[in-house]
Amino acid sequence: MRYAAVIAGIVLIAGTVASPLAEDLSVRLPGVPVTRIHATFECGADGVALGLPSGPFTVDYLNAGENHLAVLPIHGQALVFANVISGSGARYAAGRYIWWDAGARGVTLYADGVDGHPKAECHAVEKR
Template identity: 40%
Template structure:
């Protein structure tokens, strides 16, 4: 059995007020402190684990780097949406590879990929239509 650790994007936590005592004469609140942490996910796989990064060139002139992790029975795609990293998981697809994360759908077929917001009308245009520019193991 093979194990794989995935370190997800660094998350900013809520600001926590300082614990120091305030001078009663002071009118300004203490400066908040911030913290960040990383999420680590361990996956076990009965077979080999494949990780690759595919860079896509999208119709909005944006370059999108997608990290794929194939660790049967788990198949993941990690990609940025609206400035945040999202972990997409595979789901049933009639053709190609279909991944979902919350309201978002990332669907690839060959070198083509489409990002959609499933909360939009069915006829709404995709958020991005992309073409694979490179594959990096």
């Protein structure tokens, strides 16, 4: 139920990335403030091969208490990533994808696992 608090913030974000026919979803978790960070990234040809846009794109980070989500545009739709255990940095997972922000070491999108699978090295363009 704790992840549900963050989902309320996703509705607005998902609607901007997904089709205009997207359904609204709101979930309440009283007393837990939601912090939003919008960051712009570029990932080049490897990112496009994995479904990311060819130019700069926005990733929305939603944090509520111990819940941390990232919303990325994959194959033209908003895909919601949940924070998972990481030895370093912030690691998010959604379906077959891993979005790993390792701070100074950069950000990488992996498909089908981390070791020896397709990946795209990305770099931040702007954070607000």
